[in-house]
Amino acid sequence: MTSATVPLRAQSERVSPTCRARLLRLELRRSTMIWLLPLLGALFYFDAFRTAAGYPPFWFVRSSVILHELVPDVSLFAAGVAAWTGSREGRCQTVDLVTIAARPRWATALASFAATTIWTLAAFLGCVAVLYGFTATQASWGGPPWWPVAAGAAVLCAFCALGFAAGLLLPGRFTAPLAALVTFLVFIVAFRVVLDESHPTFAVLSPMNSVPHGDAGVFFHYFPDLYIVQIMFFAGIAVAVLGGLGLATASGSRIVWRTAAVVTALGLAAACTGVGLAGTASVEANGVVIPAVHDAASDRPVAYTPVCQQGAIPVCVQPAFRAYLPDLVATLSPLIHQFAGLPGAPVRVEQSSSSTTPELSVALSATEIGTLVGASATLTGNPPVLHLALTELPSQPEPPGSQSLAVQDAYVDAFIGPAGGTLGDQAQATIEAALLDNAGSLPGAAAKAANRFAALAPSVQRAWLATHLAALRSGRIALAQIP
Amino acid sequence: MTPGHSRTRAGAESRILPRLPSWGSGAAGSRLVRLYVASRRVPVALGALVGCSLVLRAALEWHWIPSSGPLTQQLPVLLEAGTASVIAVSTYSPFGEPERATGRWIPYLRFGTAGALTGIAVGLLSAGAAAAHLPGGTLDVVRNVAGMTGIGLISAAVIGGGLSWIGPMAYLVLSEYAILNAWRAPWIWPARPPHAAAAALCAALVFVAGAAIITARGARQRAAE
Numbered sequence: 001m002t003s004a005t006v007p008l009r010a011q012s013e014r015v016s017p018t019c020r021a022r023l024l025r026l027e028l029r030r031s032t033m034i035w036l037l038p039l040l041g042a043l044f045y046f047d048a049f050r051t052a053a054g055y056p057p058f059w060f061v062r063s064s065v066i067l068h069e070l071v072p073d074v075s076l077f078a079a080g081v082a083a084w085t086g087s088r089e090g091r092c093q094t095v096d097l098v099t100i101a102a103r104p105r106w107a108t109a110l111a112s113f114a115a116t117t118i119w120t121l122a123a124f125l126g127c128v129a130v131l132y133g134f135t136a137t138q139a140s141w142g143g144p145p146w147w148p149v150a151a152g153a154a155v156l157c158a159f160c161a162l163g164f165a166a167g168l169l170l171p172g173r174f175t176a177p178l179a180a181l182v183t184f185l186v187f188i189v190a191f192r193v194v195l196d197e198s199h200p201t202f203a204v205l206s207p208m209n210s211v212p213h214g215d216a217g218v219f220f221h222y223f224p225d226l227y228i229v230q231i232m233f234f235a236g237i238a239v240a241v242l243g244g245l246g247l248a249t250a251s252g253s254r255i256v257w258r259t260a261a262v263v264t265a266l267g268l269a270a271a272c273t274g275v276g277l278a279g280t281a282s283v284e285a286n287g288v289v290i291p292a293v294h295d296a297a298s299d300r301p302v303a304y305t306p307v308c309q310q311g312a313i314p315v316c317v318q319p320a321f322r323a324y325l326p327d328l329v330a331t332l333s334p335l336i337h338q339f340a341g342l343p344g345a346p347v348r349v350e351q352s353s354s355s356t357t358p359e360l361s362v363a364l365s366a367t368e369i370g371t372l373v374g375a376s377a378t379l380t381g382n383p384p385v386l387h388l389a390l391t392e393l394p395s396q397p398e399p400p401g402s403q404s405l406a407v408q409d410a411y412v413d414a415f416i417g418p419a420g421g422t423l424g425d426q427a428q429a430t431i432e433a434a435l436l437d438n439a440g441s442l443p444g445a446a447a448k449a450a451n452r453f454a455a456l457a458p459s460v461q462r463a464w465l466a467t468h469l470a471a472l473r474s475g476r477i478a479l480a481q482i483p
Numbered sequence: 484m485t486p487g488h489s490r491t492r493a494g495a496e497s498r499i500l501p502r503l504p505s506w507g508s509g510a511a512g513s514r515l516v517r518l519y520v521a522s523r524r525v526p527v528a529l530g531a532l533v534g535c536s537l538v539l540r541a542a543l544e545w546h547w548i549p550s551s552g553p554l555t556q557q558l559p560v561l562l563e564a565g566t567a568s569v570i571a572v573s574t575y576s577p578f579g580e581p582e583r584a585t586g587r588w589i590p591y592l593r594f595g596t597a598g599a600l601t602g603i604a605v606g607l608l609s610a611g612a613a614a615a616h617l618p619g620g621t622l623d624v625v626r627n628v629a630g631m632t633g634i635g636l637i638s639a640a641v642i643g644g645g646l647s648w649i650g651p652m653a654y655l656v657l658s659e660y661a662i663l664n665a666w667r668a669p670w671i672w673p674a675r676p677p678h679a680a681a682a683a684l685c686a687a688l689v690f691v692a693g694a695a696i697i698t699a700r701g702a703r704q705r706a707a708e
Contacts, residue, residue, distance in 0.1 A: 032646065035642075036649065039649070039653055043656050043657070046657060046660055047656060047657075047659075047660045050660075073656050076652055076655075076656065077649065077653075080648060080649070084645065084646065091645075172524070172527065173524060173572050173573075173575050173644070173645055174524070174527055174528065174531055174569060174572055176572075176645075176646070176648060177565065177568035177571075177572055177648030177652070178531060178565075178569075180568070180648060180652050181535075181561070181562075181564075181565040184561050184655075185538070188557055188561065189542070189547050189558065
């Protein structure tokens, strides 16, 4: 009887990279995430893209939708699909088959996870490319910020890992929808409400922080501190969860178990460091400062050459606001002509950062006007220079000549009102209203309508309100309709 | 050999099978329902629905829901989408073609299960919000759960029961955007007030369409499942 010797692979011989790549390629080809790409694209258009298109074309403000809108939307589906993928062996009852296969179960699980995550990141980066490409066609200054993109990718990896672990450890048909549900709950409850109320400093870790003010990242560098800590925290969670999967599926292999333990420890260390650093955060005008990772160089203002338009006096803005300059000049021209030659009248208007100009408490909310809205101003120096901060802007500049209540109000208030941005007295308010009325601003028409209505008898006012209250509340009453 | 005995193969011991109830009896009907409910993991689905109700209760108890503004609707709509997803996923059948070919009561069971789970979901969410101010009230819950469940059932018929949660979740994302931007289209019913008739009609139509399609065809069977 003869027997043939079959050469066995030595234990030390490693699996070739080609085999690993083949496994990953197979997983990539059969990933469920592929079928979700059109859906994610459509949701990106409806939610993040349309929201960003409503913001002024400044890189940093528009990039805020990445973490605020895009990442939660994609995370929801990424976690659900990752859970569905992770539960595949459990649902198909092939856990025993996979566990006794040549490859460690951890390795095959990581390939499945990697495929889902790669498709998720591809969808995410594709959306970012569209967003940044669209912004590039409109922005006149600056470049795309990459820290929010990196932070968003880390968040997605973390939720993919958590969803995948949930699917692997608790396989079932309900794991995927519940993973998606819990992901959204984490975004809107755990971060926004629970942490924000009990531990506000840790709540800064939430990707859904508030939208920055209109000129954020234009006059000063927006601090990357928070993004660094968010990346540390979420990437740490992803690594720790994947390491934990190795511990749960090691099935007797000591090398695999040790490797998984080290990976888990590293991930936990990174996540805990992120939490610890978030505890030292302080919110300042130009972003969140975290001392351990803060670069003092980012405190310096951004250097730029202002863009000016010569009228009665020069009006200068930061180059990012170039498109709004004609509208601004047209808005201020009536007042500039009115004040020309008066003692202390400004000889120049310069735009300044909203984070360095004190907010005027009389600044009005005039979103109905639809043009330059939200502004504050201070008058300083000799000869006097008016420093104008534009805190809110429309997505596109309005045609020159349209009026702006907030900008004119800020201008008049800085010239007539008391110094320091405090409320003026009744005489100052009266003169300001008259000047704004002369300039053709809305307050004149509004004041006349208010006077008309105040002159009515209380019973007539009450009767009119009873009839028109619903329309008034829903914003369907024009000034001319007020009796 | 009595009818209750069967011989599996030559030489093997006879295995005593439980006596099958005759078709048409109440016992047979209840057994069929019990087996169907078990195959659709309805007890687990009920547990998930109770979980959603408890989360809503906790949100109202600990003021996780803002008292005013568009964000008041965010969490209730999320939980309503969650219950709709669970109901939709419960349509997944592990048996496939054999069940379709042999079960003539299957359409009734599909309809009954989907309808009962929807009713239970509405009841549980309303119970979770009892004695507390839920933005929109019970009418809102009825409309939103029914409409989103309809979307989930249609998704189950189109893409399969296992992944049918994608439909309600995609609608959730759309609804959250619509609520924040005060859309008034009736087909985004979560953004409309509870007494808006057009929105209620849209939700009802979607539910009826979903229930009809799932009753007639069942969830799609995919090879991958």
